[in-house]
Amino acid sequence: MDIKGYSERTFEEIKKINEYGAEYWYGRDLAKVLGYKRWENFVKLIDKAKEACKNSNINASDHIAEVSNMIETGKTAKREVDDFYLSRYACYLIVQNGDPRKEVIALGQTYFAVKTREREMQEAVEQLTEDGKRLAIRNELKEHNKSLVEAAKNAGVETNVDYAVFQNYGYMGLYGGLKAKDIHERKGLKKSQKILDHMGSTELAANLFRATQTDEKLRRDNIKGKEKANETHLYVGKKVRQTIEELGGTMPENLPTPKKSAKQIEKEIETKNKKLVD
Template identity: 65%
Template sequence: MSKLMEKDGQSIFESIKKINEYGAEYWSARDLAKVLDYKDFRNFETAIEKAKKSCETSDHNVSDHFVEATKMVQLGSNSEREVKDYHLSRYACYLLIQNADPSKSMVALGQTYFAVQTRKQELQEEFELMDEEKKRLAIRNELKEHNKKLVDAANSAGVKSNMEYAIFQNHGYQGLYGGLNAKDIHERKQLKKSQKILDHMGSTELAANLFRATQTEEKLKRDKVKGKHNANKTHFEVGKKVRDTIEELGGTMPEDLPVLEDIKKVEKKHKKLTRNT
């Protein structure tokens, strides 16, 4: 197959790509059938059904990739008629072309195009996941260090025992999490007692807690706060300020952010990758 034909084929498949109201790409099954030289859409639907089964076998949600829709088509009398259509994801197109008639020249071209493009998308998603994991590791480690400084600052303010520090920490959480203490957050996020809240946070939630910790530490020292009651109050107020800022910016409240894989497992995975590179 010539490079020119491959380039032209890519242009054809890109030219029929559409973007929905949410900014997501999709392909019309009707448009794709036409490009692949299917004269009768009913024959193409046979390939669609096979592709759906492949999607299901691959443990993907079929309705996420094959969305039933309608399309207006022009009739010979200049009138229009509504016909059945599907909005296809890139992955759906890949599966569909794998199940299409291989004797059609554009099917072979489409197989190459969507295989390459689907793999590119997978790699991009993998890189994005790696970036998120690296952010989590960096912020979690930074938070560990700042929590040590927060302990010292709270101790200087009058928070002495482990029980008093637990109460102090809860005040910070209650400010940031809309009144939820550590136990409440565990229950809200369905974590086990043995699981640490901070170890299952994403980078966004960790960053909010890092800001809470650093600003509380600074305020305790700057304002020379004395007495455990005043220290608790300061921690709550700083947590509340961080929450208010998130709300003003239209962000997701920390208690509503997803629970992620244990950071210890992520750390082990990255150490293994480092050793192998």
Template identity: 65%
Template sequence: MNDLQPVNEALFENIKHINEYGQEYWSARELMPVLQYAQWRRFNETIERAQEACVSSGNAAPEHFANVGKSSPMPNGGVREVEDYHLSRYACYLVAMNGDPRKRAVALAQTYFAVKTRQQELVENYDALTEDQKRLAIRHEMREHNKALAAAAQEAGVIGSRDYAIFQNEGYKGLYGGLGAQDIHKRKGLKKSQKILDHMGSTELAANLFRATQTEEKLRRDQVRGKENANQTHYDVGCKVRQTIQDLGGTMPENLPTPDQSIQQIERAQKKRLNDAHGKKQ
């Protein structure tokens, strides 16, 4: 695949396999050209770095990088061993994160596998959830990761509520094409007391969750220091997430519809159903 060939989400879905146990995996040999690598030696170096990252994060590499080398016939009648791996979705994410960032396909793969891995972490049957259930799950994750993002920002030098508000605003501006928190708030027609994250659909929430998690990781990984640098980092990550949405042919976050119900309304309705069901059992 050359740089002129369209790069989109379908490339990764089209080479996905399902084994006899219903588990998904990708062949490293098939993933290599999709990520625009021409030589196995170079790609294998990326896989080795990904395996090291897997172990460092407390996971067993063989569970995510299954070595499935096979014999391949030679023109002269001989046989040679061809190295290959069956990669889990998490393994693909690590391969993308350790790949050559100059390759456009690698940058797209980083977002694609990160978002899909995050969905898998949220809940195994994510695709079977209703839109409201997805919103609740992602909003919960957003709360937790905003705490981690705030801690990383503080370490970088973002001190005080005013500085943090500016820092958050830069992330929104990057993701929303220049629109800040107040602009988004106004665009959604919300009251001052209402939080914009509580009035987002699952797709918009997922984009913001990815913005938050990747900014936190970059702040820590690159040891960003100084509030101006932290603000720029948040803005840059927001821009990259926006660019990926565009590459995938998705709807820009500011153009996504605002749900009729807020997260709080969904939670109250859910609590009422539980209470009603409990009352009937008594």
């Protein structure tokens, strides 16, 4: 039998999937596949993997956890033994510290290196997709806000202070009573930072829907008077929030704040494009 094909299938065969869809392996299963007859010797590799995590400022407990497991000791008998829950990254570190002279270890190194790289690339694509969505929706929201300003002005929202109040009514409707200042504080932003630059694509989409629907309703119903304009914005915001709730979605105020702002993403893209041109 081809040992390469056998080993790759075996690594896949002992793989488990948890309730969150993440891959993991049990230490006992991996030790057996890698040819370790003595558990104590395999535990030494796990200790090295923990040390590698520490040196890389990675929380080892996120990747390696002590657990109890049942193993077969006969045709019907089983007994409880100490075991380890290992992430893909933990397995990668373990095989990297194994004896490369063993062909199965070398194959394990290749297998987990490839799998780890595949996941890294997938995460990078997912993040790129999210960043792209954020920029696209943020730019679209900027344009629709211009139209909303015009519609609000036609309704009687004239001064900058009036418009700030008008915007707060929309936020209060969508965010369950929170004003722009409250959202700003909730996200832990500095005074100079804009809340729309620190929203994920889902949160931005909710705000885009709020803005476009308010714009249309102000014009369609020919709303007059800043008080009625404010009430309209509040009403639309509440309706968008109600829709999110009915669909089982996360309320906007509970959505995570991205680590990077929209401006940071734009700057990174500009830098990359500049390098390509240069």
